[in-house]
Amino acid sequence: MPDDISHHLVTVLRAQIGTRFELVFNDHQCYLAELTSTAPTVSATIIHALGRNPELPVHTGIACGIPKTKEKPEMIVQKGTEVGVQQIIFFDAERSISHWQGNKRARKLARLQKIANSAAEQSHRNVQPQIYYCDSLKELLNSYPATHRLVAWEESAKQGETSALVKVLRQTTIGESLLAIFGPEGGLSSEEVATMESQGVIPVGLGPRILRTETAPLYFLSAVSVITELVSSDKK
């Protein structure tokens, strides 16, 4: 078994020979395993596949304008992972006050990836969400295609727009992908939204209340789960 997993299992969790645990392989399937040796090498045997799939039926990514504080990206990554996100891109938006440059950027991304991996483990995910960085909105729109691209737009909410999100989610079918874009603290500029619209990104409201930059992605991901997992199973 890989060193980090062995260390976590034997040293941190003090697992003994015979201890059963769950392992996720690169095939994104979860297996029940049993520890068979702890020294000199840590090894385990697979008992059977668990056949559990806690992944959202559509591949869901979020792109967030870099927030001002250190805590907000961490919260977005941790909570987003719990609610099923598969890809998180932080992009340098027009109103982003923090910029992630040089070494700082690599350190940030490594730390956020670690938070994603650990949250994926804790929430029994089969996939570790991947964390990326984009220099600009232009790069984001060029590099991250998706079947449906949405932008959370406060003005939509103010104008009482309430159904575009549900319409898009209902049109989405298994195997398709979603990407939702969110602004930093000061919001997106009208120019940014116009650029997105010209490339087919759909503006959506997230209910009639003003949500903070770290809350909006969680509302969106919960909505994806409710419409694609709960409502659709209610129809069966």
Add this chain to the structure above:
Amino acid sequence: MPDDISHHLVTVLRAQIGTRFELVFNDHQCYLAELTSTAPTVSATIIHALGRNPELPVHTGIACGIPKTKEKPEMIVQKGTEVGVQQIIFFDAERSISHWQGNKRARKLARLQKIANSAAEQSHRNVQPQIYYCDSLKELLNSYPATHRLVAWEESAKQGETSALVKVLRQTTIGESLLAIFGPEGGLSSEEVATMESQGVIPVGLGPRILRTETAPLYFLSAVSVITELVSSDKK
């Protein structure tokens, strides 16, 4: 105008005579107002009602087993307020490790109420959610009736239960009330869930992933908004 609002407006925000701002009265309506004097007393005149209603169509409360850390109740209150909660009760659950006793309790509640008030202002709510404390599950069930009472139950999620939440939310009509109960970090005990079920509380799953104690209420509140605000407007 009340001292705290006057202070915030004139001293913190440095409003001048003629500055227009939004005021919410005890009737839970939002009005556009204009500052008419700053000294010796701060006064304003009402221009007109804004007729905006950012409140959930059903009165929604959450009851959370007291979490271990100081940060989690604060996050639940702040984010819950943004997503529309109207009542938050922290109760001493079987597996709560922290207990709020004596002076500590009063201080905690005062601080959480302040966080709720400030989040309500920031998210343009017309209602400040009220924060309460309950000594036990028994007191909670006796003192907080609601048209529909739910409990988020991890075992429901594990057994693949996915539609009870949506069923209840679809049955809920305007003017009714909802109360959803959540466990602390270690979850609720089977005895606690049995007690709730015997009193008509409905166990619901919140999707196939394991959510942390502070994430589950936000998923639930987002689901209430999606089903009662977004899906129902999509049908019109």
